[in-house]
Amino acid sequence: MTTETQPSDQAKVQSPRMAVWKALLLCLPILLLSALIPLLSLQSGDPLMIISGLAVWILVNVFFVLMLITGKTHRYRSVLFIMIAIALPLDFIPWMFETYGSMLLTDETIYSGGASFCPLTMPMVIVPALVKRVVIFPGTLVGTGTHGIFSMMALLWLGVSLSIGRGWCSWGCFYGGWDEFFSRLRKKPLIKHKQIDRRWIYLPFGILLAIVLISALTYEPVYCAWLCPFKLVTEFQAPATTLAIIQIAIFILLFIGLVIVLPLLTRRRIQCGLFCPFGAMQSFFNKINIFGVRIDPEKCSRCEKCIRECPTFSLNEASLDSGKPLMTCTRCAHCIDNCPQGAITYRIKGTSLKASPTVARVLYLYPAYFLMAFIGGATIMNGLQRLLMLITTGSMLH
Amino acid sequence: MTRLCSDVILRAKPGRLRLGTAGKGGEVILQGFLLGLASGTTCLAYCAPVLVPFLLGEGQRVRQNWAVLGKFLGGRLGGYLLFGLIAWAVNRLILEDSGVRAPVLGVAYIALAALLIVYGVVRTPTACAGELKGARAWLNRWPALLPVGLGFLTGLNVCPPFLMAFAGATGTGTLWQSLLFFGTFFLGTSFYFIPLPFLGAFRHVQPLRTIGKFAAVIVALYYLFAGVLLLVGDVL
Amino acid sequence: MEKLKAFFGYAMAVLAFPLIVVMIMAGVTGLGDVFVEATGLQTAAKFTGGEVVRTVGHGAYETRVHRMVFDALFWERSEGFIQVAWAPLDALPARIDEEIDADGDGQADFRVEVDTANKESTLTPYASWVLDLEGTYRLNDTLAVRVRLRNPSR
Numbered sequence: 091m092t093t094e095t096q097p098s099d100q101a102k103v104q105s106p107r108m109a110v111w112k113a114l115l116l117c118l119p120i121l122l123l124s125a126l127i128p129l130l131s132l133q134s135g136d137p138l139m140i141i142s143g144l145a146v147w148i149l150v151n152v153f154f155v156l157m158l159i160t161g162k163t164h165r166y167r168s169v170l171f172i173m174i175a176i177a178l179p180l181d182f183i184p185w186m187f188e189t190y191g192s193m194l195l196t197d198e199t200i201y202s203g204g205a206s207f208c209p210l211t212m213p214m215v216i217v218p219a220l221v222k223r224v225v226i227f228p229g230t231l232v233g234t235g236t237h238g239i240f241s242m243m244a245l246l247w248l249g250v251s252l253s254i255g256r257g258w259c260s261w262g263c264f265y266g267g268w269d270e271f272f273s274r275l276r277k278k279p280l281i282k283h284k285q286i287d288r289r290w291i292y293l294p295f296g297i298l299l300a301i302v303l304i305s306a307l308t309y310e311p312v313y314c315a316w317l318c319p320f321k322l323v324t325e326f327q328a329p330a331t332t333l334a335i336i337q338i339a340i341f342i343l344l345f346i347g348l349v350i351v352l353p354l355l356t357r358r359r360i361q362c363g364l365f366c367p368f369g370a371m372q373s374f375f376n377k378i379n380i381f382g383v384r385i386d387p388e389k390c391s392r393c394e395k396c397i398r399e400c401p402t403f404s405l406n407e408a409s410l411d412s413g414k415p416l417m418t419c420t421r422c423a424h425c426i427d428n429c430p431q432g433a434i435t436y437r438i439k440g441t442s443l444k445a446s447p448t449v450a451r452v453l454y455l456y457p458a459y460f461l462m463a464f465i466g467g468a469t470i471m472n473g474l475q476r477l478l479m480l481i482t483t484g485s486m487l488h
Numbered sequence: 489m490t491r492l493c494s495d496v497i498l499r500a501k502p503g504r505l506r507l508g509t510a511g512k513g514g515e516v517i518l519q520g521f522l523l524g525l526a527s528g529t530t531c532l533a534y535c536a537p538v539l540v541p542f543l544l545g546e547g548q549r550v551r552q553n554w555a556v557l558g559k560f561l562g563g564r565l566g567g568y569l570l571f572g573l574i575a576w577a578v579n580r581l582i583l584e585d586s587g588v589r590a591p592v593l594g595v596a597y598i599a600l601a602a603l604l605i606v607y608g609v610v611r612t613p614t615a616c617a618g619e620l621k622g623a624r625a626w627l628n629r630w631p632a633l634l635p636v637g638l639g640f641l642t643g644l645n646v647c648p649p650f651l652m653a654f655a656g657a658t659g660t661g662t663l664w665q666s667l668l669f670f671g672t673f674f675l676g677t678s679f680y681f682i683p684l685p686f687l688g689a690f691r692h693v694q695p696l697r698t699i700g701k702f703a704a705v706i707v708a709l710y711y712l713f714a715g716v717l718l719l720v721g722d723v724l
Numbered sequence: 725m726e727k728l729k730a731f732f733g734y735a736m737a738v739l740a741f742p743l744i745v746v747m748i749m750a751g752v753t754g755l756g757d758v759f760v761e762a763t764g765l766q767t768a769a770k771f772t773g774g775e776v777v778r779t780v781g782h783g784a785y786e787t788r789v790h791r792m793v794f795d796a797l798f799w800e801r802s803e804g805f806i807q808v809a810w811a812p813l814d815a816l817p818a819r820i821d822e823e824i825d826a827d828g829d830g831q832a833d834f835r836v837e838v839d840t841a842n843k844e845s846t847l848t849p850y851a852s853w854v855l856d857l858e859g860t861y862r863l864n865d866t867l868a869v870r871v872r873l874r875n876p877s878r
Contacts, residue, residue, distance in 0.1 A: 123745060197859060197861060198861045198862055198863060200771060201771060201772070201861055201868075202863050202864055203771065203772065217797075218768070218797060219765060221797060221798075222797065223764050223766065224765070224766055224767070224768045224769075224795075225765055225766065225767050225768065226770075227767070228768075229767070231760050231765060231766070231767055232754075232756075232757035232760050232761065233757070240760065240765075241751065241754070241756030241757045241760045242751040242752055242756055243751070244751075244756060245747050245748070245751035245755075245756040245759070248747060249743060249744045249751070250744060250747075250748075252740075252743060252747075253743050253744040253747075254744070289698050292695050292698040293702050295699040296541075296698075296699045296702020296705070296706060297702070297703075297706055299541060299544075299699060299700075299703040300537070300541070300702075300706035300707050301706070303536050303540060303541075303703075303707065304537055304706075304710050306533060306797050307533055307534065307536075307537055307796075307797070309768060309795060309796050309797060310770075312710070380733060380736040380737050381737065381740070438733040438736075438737045439733055440729035440732055441729075441734065442730060445730070453734075453738060453740070453741075454740075456740075456741040457740045457741045457743070457744040457745075460741065460744060460745060460748075461744060461748070464748060465748065527799070529798040530798045530799040533797050533798055533799075649799070
């Protein structure tokens with residue numbers, strides 16, 4: 091039985107701040123690796139792209155240094171995460187128009203292998219790929235195009251999953267930022283966490299199981315065809331048949347409901363936490379991932395603020411007893427930054443409970459932030475370039 | 489192995505199965521069983537979307553799952569036999585005539601979807617059986633209803649292995665040899681279902697029951713859509 | 725033992741960074757293609773149309789008849805399609821009128837007439853298992869039709 095205690099009367103627990111010189115030194119690997127972004131932009135020769143590339147490079151490195159100096163992770167991660175989600179359609183949709191004349195996927199585009207791979211297809215393609223060496227998605231398997239090649243996405247997904255587990259969902263996902271954005275608009279939730287039945291957190295796993303089985307049976311990526319709300323911000327099948335119109339209506343309703351309305355009302359990432367089957371699959375990688383989140387029982391005052399506020403419902407009373415969140419934790423650091431007692435930290439599995447949380451945090455931030463800075467940064471760069479094109483030329487198309 | 493078995497069996501046209509003499513009973517048994525082994529993975533793929541969520545959702549022990557599987561397979565056999573008997577009595581071509589198969593399959597799919605939704609939404613553990621009313625009480629009074637019903641409706645989905653078996657069984661042999669062929673074929677396909685009861689080993693993972701039920705409802709939506717499409721497909 | 729676990733933990737944590745860097749760089753530079761080609765992965769025939777099994781030359785252009793596609797995970801579906809393509813696009817006549825042998829038995833199974841400029845086609849089935857025309861498409865450098873079929877082996 092938990093007892094609610096008031097947080098300490100002492101001033102809020104200080105975040106693990108860092109000296110500026112130390113932060114700058116630790117930022118060097120990110121600074122060097124993310125320099126590829128402006129280098130790529132220089133290669134293009136386009137002044138707008140160069141400006142965007144430099145701006146993004148400065149932005150991501152300033153944010154990383156601030157993360158280290160202030161000890162706050164979630165604040166800066168969230169801003170970049172939302173920027174990535176908004177930037178993607180700013181670039182992707184004009185690219186669709188340039189390449190195919192429309193953001194709609196016609197049969198010709200599909201049969202030509204023109205659909206872009208996104209990592210959310212992974213749960214559905216795995217079984218047929220293993221059994222028949224067939225990829226049941228109408229995309230391009232090999233090549234070095236800029237959008238959604240299978241070989242690139244597969245390696246990206248594997249590398250991220252092994253390095254940071256479900257950290258993908260808060261540091262790499264191109265879409266989660268929409269959920270996060272709408273979940274942060276209101277100051278207080280209209281639907282409180284106790285009004286939400288906790289069993290809904292198992293829905294993504296149920297969807298995962300169902301789509302794996304049905305996709306194997308039908309030889310089609312059923313989640314993409316029927317349930318993915320993010321087709322609204324990328325590409326979707328042309329409404330050439332009644333069936334296609336029904337599919338479009340479904341994903342629009344899902345986007346409005348799961349990505350806009352419910353996150354607004356609950357202040358939680360409903361699509362990410364209570365629907366996305368890819369996130370459910372990534373949760374299993376949390377089990378083998380070396381990083382984790384730890385709740386120090388000696389510092390924890392059982393105020394349950396973390397439970398009330400976890401964006402993906404990954405904390406409950408049992409978590410406070412066991413000292414760690416559920417396997418669905420996306421490592422977003424919301425609880426870490428907001429715990430009044432400073433009881434929650436990143437940790438490295440196998441290390442002692444007295445091990446330095448700062449070391450664990452930095453070691454986690456490197457792979458997670460590199461993912462965000464490089465892949466996300468490139469997305470922001472492309473989106474920003476389109477925006478600058480719109481401002482300077484009145485068009486987002488090359 | 490499955491490719492070898494299917495090559496052996498499928499090359500044997502119905503007439504060549506030589507079902508006419510009692511001494512060939514062993515050959516009938518072997519051919520039926522091998523055909524079942526050859527095509528059993530297909531049966532598993534057709535049945536898994538229904539059976540896996542159901543076994544997970546029930547949260548029963550491995551031993552109890554064997555009984556559940558047996559009821560499911562019994563229901564499935566019932567579905568096969570019903571369709572087979574109708575085809576035998578009327579004309580085997582009804583199995584291939586999409587004008588007849590589509591509406592039958594459509595209704596079966598919709599019924600299967602309804603049963604899965606009832607299972608996912610209504611079914612509760614039996615601890616409080618005495619206090620339950622309506623569908624919940626009904627389901628607890630006849631616990632076999634669900635697995636048998638699910639198996640039966642899945643069996644009405646005339647899958648490719650069944651068609652092959654039916655073609656083999658309705659060759660020029662006697663009725664009892666046809667039934668023998670069909671029965672051993674069914675046993676052969678059931679071999680691939682053996683691992684499924686071992687899902688009960690995970691019964692201590694409490695969330696799996698909820699996950700199974702959620703998955704059952706999602707699968708139900710798929711069958712509902714597929715059933716409606718079969719009934720009104722031309723409109724869409 | 726505790727020290728060993730801690731050492732292992734820190735080692736894995738340190739390695740996570742180069743791992744993700746290498747995997748991402750390998751992906752964006754195309755090294756992933758080697759992995760895909762080594763595994764023999766292919767896009768499902770439902771989307772690609774399947775392999776070309778017969779080519780018929782007509783001088784400046786050719787007809788590519790793909791295999792019949794009834795693919796499913798372990799079995800063949802009762803209905804599928806066949807894709808027939810003509811290439812290259814700039815060498816095609818204004819009108820194509822051709823009989824196609826879908827199953828390779830030497831006998832024509834359907835006839836297709838294609839208005840190449842307007843992407844309009846008509847189908848005349850000869851075999852009972854040839855159903856209807858799904859559509860006419862410009863795919864890369866070809867003009868293709870997809871004809872829906874019922875599986876003749878079932």
